[in-house]
Amino acid sequence: MIGKYRDSGLKLTPQRIAILDYLEGNIEHPSADDIYKAMSKRFPTMSFATVYNTLETLRRHGQITELNFDPFKKRFDPNPSPHHHVICVRCQKILDVKNAFLLKPPRIESEEFEIIGNHIEFYGICSKCKPR
Ligand code: ZN
Ligand code: MN
Numbered sequence: 001m002i003g004k005y006r007d008s009g010l011k012l013t014p015q016r017i018a019i020l021d022y023l024e025g026n027i028e029h030p031s032a033d034d035i036y037k038a039m040s041k042r043f044p045t046m047s048f049a050t051v052y053n054t055l056e057t058l059r060r061h062g063q064i065t066e067l068n069f070d071p072f073k074k075r076f077d078p079n080p081s082p083h084h085h086v087i088c089v090r091c092q093k094i095l096d097v098k099n100a101f102l103l104k105p106p107r108i109e110s111e112e113f114e115i116i117g118n119h120i121e122f123y124g125i126c127s128k129c130k131p132r
Helices: 002-007 014-023 032-042 048-060
Strands: 065-067 075-077 084-088 094-097 121-124
Touching (some): 032 048
Parallel strands (some): 084 121
Protein backbone atom coordinates (compact mmCIF):
# COMPACT_ATOMS: atom_id res chain seq x y z
CA MET A 1 0.00 0.00 0.00
CA ILE A 2 2.67 2.47 1.08
CA GLY A 3 4.76 1.62 -2.01
CA LYS A 4 1.90 2.57 -4.26
CA TYR A 5 1.67 6.01 -2.70
CA ARG A 6 5.41 6.53 -2.68
CA ASP A 7 5.38 6.11 -6.46
CA SER A 8 2.98 9.01 -6.78
CA GLY A 9 5.66 11.40 -5.54
CA LEU A 10 3.66 12.15 -2.43
CA LYS A 11 5.72 12.78 0.70
CA LEU A 12 4.53 10.43 3.40
CA THR A 13 4.13 12.16 6.71
CA PRO A 14 2.77 10.14 9.67
CA GLN A 15 -0.52 12.03 9.29
CA ARG A 16 -0.82 11.16 5.60
CA ILE A 17 -0.01 7.50 6.30
CA ALA A 18 -2.63 7.38 9.07
CA ILE A 19 -5.30 8.91 6.84
CA LEU A 20 -4.40 6.61 3.94
CA ASP A 21 -4.54 3.62 6.30
CA TYR A 22 -7.97 4.68 7.51
CA LEU A 23 -9.24 5.12 3.95
CA GLU A 24 -7.72 1.95 2.51
CA GLY A 25 -10.62 -0.42 1.81
CA ASN A 26 -13.08 1.94 3.51
CA ILE A 27 -16.44 1.63 1.74
CA GLU A 28 -18.34 4.14 3.90
CA HIS A 29 -17.44 7.24 1.84
CA PRO A 30 -16.51 9.18 4.99
CA SER A 31 -16.67 12.96 5.22
CA ALA A 32 -13.71 15.09 6.33
CA ASP A 33 -15.42 15.29 9.71
CA ASP A 34 -15.70 11.50 10.01
CA ILE A 35 -12.02 11.16 9.12
CA TYR A 36 -11.06 13.88 11.58
CA LYS A 37 -12.97 12.11 14.37
CA ALA A 38 -11.26 8.80 13.61
CA MET A 39 -7.84 10.48 13.45
CA SER A 40 -8.16 12.36 16.72
CA LYS A 41 -8.26 9.04 18.57
CA ARG A 42 -4.76 8.21 17.32
CA PHE A 43 -3.43 11.74 16.91
CA PRO A 44 -5.12 13.93 19.53
CA THR A 45 -3.16 16.98 18.34
CA MET A 46 -4.05 16.63 14.65
CA SER A 47 -6.20 19.58 13.66
CA PHE A 48 -9.19 19.53 11.35
CA ALA A 49 -7.25 21.80 8.98
CA THR A 50 -4.46 19.21 8.71
CA VAL A 51 -6.97 16.48 7.91
CA TYR A 52 -8.70 18.68 5.38
CA ASN A 53 -5.47 19.79 3.71
CA THR A 54 -4.22 16.20 3.59
CA LEU A 55 -7.43 15.07 1.89
CA GLU A 56 -7.04 17.91 -0.60
CA THR A 57 -3.44 16.86 -1.34
CA LEU A 58 -4.45 13.22 -1.76
CA ARG A 59 -7.23 14.27 -4.11
CA ARG A 60 -4.85 16.37 -6.20
CA HIS A 61 -2.52 13.39 -6.49
CA GLY A 62 -5.40 11.24 -7.67
CA GLN A 63 -5.27 8.95 -4.61
CA ILE A 64 -8.87 9.61 -3.58
CA THR A 65 -11.91 11.12 -5.22
CA GLU A 66 -14.35 13.61 -3.81
CA LEU A 67 -18.12 13.11 -3.96
CA ASN A 68 -19.92 16.42 -4.13
CA PHE A 69 -23.59 15.55 -4.02
CA ASP A 70 -23.78 17.52 -0.78
CA PRO A 71 -21.59 20.63 -1.28
CA PHE A 72 -21.60 21.31 2.46
CA LYS A 73 -20.37 17.84 3.33
CA LYS A 74 -17.95 16.42 0.79
CA ARG A 75 -17.41 12.71 1.00
CA PHE A 76 -14.24 10.88 0.09
CA ASP A 77 -13.77 7.67 -1.84
CA PRO A 78 -10.51 5.71 -1.93
CA ASN A 79 -11.82 3.20 -4.49
CA PRO A 80 -9.86 4.01 -7.66
CA SER A 81 -11.93 1.90 -10.06
CA PRO A 82 -14.70 3.72 -11.95
CA HIS A 83 -18.07 3.08 -10.35
CA HIS A 84 -21.43 4.72 -9.73
CA HIS A 85 -23.16 5.49 -6.44
CA VAL A 86 -26.54 5.14 -4.81
CA ILE A 87 -27.33 7.64 -2.07
CA CYS A 88 -29.98 7.49 0.65
CA VAL A 89 -31.68 10.90 0.68
CA ARG A 90 -32.60 10.50 4.37
CA CYS A 91 -29.41 9.31 6.10
CA GLN A 92 -26.90 10.16 3.32
CA LYS A 93 -25.52 6.64 3.27
CA ILE A 94 -23.60 6.07 0.03
CA LEU A 95 -23.11 2.67 -1.55
CA ASP A 96 -21.07 1.71 -4.57
CA VAL A 97 -22.90 0.50 -7.64
CA LYS A 98 -20.57 -2.15 -8.93
CA ASN A 99 -22.48 -3.28 -11.99
CA ALA A 100 -21.03 -1.74 -15.08
CA PHE A 101 -23.47 -0.73 -17.75
CA LEU A 102 -23.09 0.87 -21.09
CA LEU A 103 -23.85 4.54 -21.32
CA LYS A 104 -24.35 6.28 -24.60
CA PRO A 105 -24.15 10.02 -24.12
CA PRO A 106 -26.38 12.22 -26.27
CA ARG A 107 -24.64 13.83 -29.19
CA ILE A 108 -23.20 17.18 -28.28
CA GLU A 109 -23.85 19.43 -31.22
CA SER A 110 -21.58 22.40 -30.74
CA GLU A 111 -18.29 20.71 -29.99
CA GLU A 112 -16.76 17.37 -30.46
CA PHE A 113 -15.88 15.69 -27.21
CA GLU A 114 -13.89 12.63 -26.47
CA ILE A 115 -15.71 11.13 -23.49
CA ILE A 116 -13.22 9.97 -20.86
CA GLY A 117 -15.53 8.98 -18.02
CA ASN A 118 -18.87 9.25 -16.28
CA HIS A 119 -20.36 9.09 -12.83
CA ILE A 120 -24.00 8.52 -12.00
CA GLU A 121 -25.65 9.24 -8.66
CA PHE A 122 -28.81 7.28 -7.98
CA TYR A 123 -31.00 8.62 -5.17
CA GLY A 124 -33.20 6.50 -2.99
CA ILE A 125 -34.24 5.54 0.50
CA CYS A 126 -32.25 2.77 2.18
CA SER A 127 -33.88 -0.15 3.96
CA LYS A 128 -33.10 1.33 7.40
CA CYS A 129 -34.80 4.63 6.55
CA LYS A 130 -37.79 3.15 4.76
CA PRO A 131 -40.88 3.29 6.95
CA ARG A 132 -42.41 -0.13 7.45
ZN1 ZN B 1 -30.94 5.80 4.89
MN1 MN C 1 -17.58 4.66 -4.06
